[in-house]
Amino acid sequence: MEGAKAELLKYMSEIDSSCKSLLTRALVYRMRNAVDNVDFSAPELREELSKTKEKLAKSDNDLKDFVSNFDSDEKEKKDLIAKNKELEKSIETLKSQLEVYRSSFENSQKGSMTLNLSCNEKEKFPNEIHEYLSALLYKTANQTLTNLDKQSCLRRYQVLKDFVESNRDISFEHTEACRREMKIDAAFKLDSTEKRLNALEKVDFYEVKNKKGGGHPKIRYYSDPDFQFSPSSTPSEKRGSKNLSHEITNKCLLLVNENQNQ
Known part of the structure; x- marks a missing residue:
C-alpha cells in the first residue's frame, strides 16, 4: 500500500510540473508572436498536452487502485480482528471446561460428589452454563428443603440440608x-x-x-x-x-x- 501511495505522489508531482511547463511555454509562444490567442495547435504544445493527459489518466487509474487496495486491506483487518475475538472466546471456553474437569478430579480425590452433565450449547462467557445449572440446582434444593417435613422425610431432609449448607457459594448471587x-x-x-x-x-x-x-x-x-x-x-x-x-x-x-x- 505504501508503494502505491508513493507512486501516486510521484505521478501527481510529474503532472504538476508538466502543467507548469505547458503554461510557461504557451505564454512565451504568445509573447513572441504578440497575439491575443495562443495557437494550441502548435505541434510542440499539442504533443506536451497529450503526454500530460496520458499521465493524468494513469494517475487516475493508480488512485482508483490505491483506494480499492485500501478498502480491501481495511476489510481484511476487520475480519482478522473478528476472528481473533472468536478464537479468544474459544480459548476462554476451553479454559473454563478444563477448570471444571480439574475441579471434578480434585473433588473426587477429597471424597466430594461431582456431577458430570453434558450440554452442547456454546457458552457466551466462561462458566456461564455451569454457573447457571449449579445455581438452579442450589435454588431447587433450597426450596425443596424449605417445604419438606423433617420427620416424615428425614433422609431427604438430611441430604438437602447438608447440600445447601455446604454449597452456598454456587447460589445465583455469586454468578x-x-x-x-x-x-x-x-x-x-x-x-x-x-x-x-x-x-x-x-x-x-x-x-x-x-x-x-x-x-x-x-x-x-x-x-x-x-x-x-x-x-x-x-x-x-x-x-x-x-x-x-x-x-x-x-x-x-x-x-x-x-x-x-x-
Missing part, C-alpha cells in the same frame, strides 16, 4: 450472570444514550452501526442478531428504561431468582 444483571440495570439509569452504550459494551452489548445513518441506535449481545435491542433514545423515560432493562436481562442472561421467568 457472573447476577453481576451482569446489576450492571445492565445500572446502565439504564444513566442520563445519556452515549453513556448507556459505553456501559453496556462492558458487558458485551455492541452497537450496530446503521449504514444509511440516522435512526435509533441498536445493540446486540455478543453481536448476535438473535439478541438485538434498540435502547431508548430518551433516557429520561424511567419506566421505559426499566422495562427495557428487564427485557434485556430476561432474554440474554441465565437468571435464577424469584422474579424472573425461567
Whole structure:
C-alpha cells in the first residue's frame, strides 16, 4: 500500500510540473508572436498536452487502485480482528471446561460428589452454563428443603440440608450472570444514550452501526442478531428504561431468582 501511495505522489508531482511547463511555454509562444490567442495547435504544445493527459489518466487509474487496495486491506483487518475475538472466546471456553474437569478430579480425590452433565450449547462467557445449572440446582434444593417435613422425610431432609449448607457459594448471587444483571440495570439509569452504550459494551452489548445513518441506535449481545435491542433514545423515560432493562436481562442472561421467568 505504501508503494502505491508513493507512486501516486510521484505521478501527481510529474503532472504538476508538466502543467507548469505547458503554461510557461504557451505564454512565451504568445509573447513572441504578440497575439491575443495562443495557437494550441502548435505541434510542440499539442504533443506536451497529450503526454500530460496520458499521465493524468494513469494517475487516475493508480488512485482508483490505491483506494480499492485500501478498502480491501481495511476489510481484511476487520475480519482478522473478528476472528481473533472468536478464537479468544474459544480459548476462554476451553479454559473454563478444563477448570471444571480439574475441579471434578480434585473433588473426587477429597471424597466430594461431582456431577458430570453434558450440554452442547456454546457458552457466551466462561462458566456461564455451569454457573447457571449449579445455581438452579442450589435454588431447587433450597426450596425443596424449605417445604419438606423433617420427620416424615428425614433422609431427604438430611441430604438437602447438608447440600445447601455446604454449597452456598454456587447460589445465583455469586454468578457472573447476577453481576451482569446489576450492571445492565445500572446502565439504564444513566442520563445519556452515549453513556448507556459505553456501559453496556462492558458487558458485551455492541452497537450496530446503521449504514444509511440516522435512526435509533441498536445493540446486540455478543453481536448476535438473535439478541438485538434498540435502547431508548430518551433516557429520561424511567419506566421505559426499566422495562427495557428487564427485557434485556430476561432474554440474554441465565437468571435464577424469584422474579424472573425461567
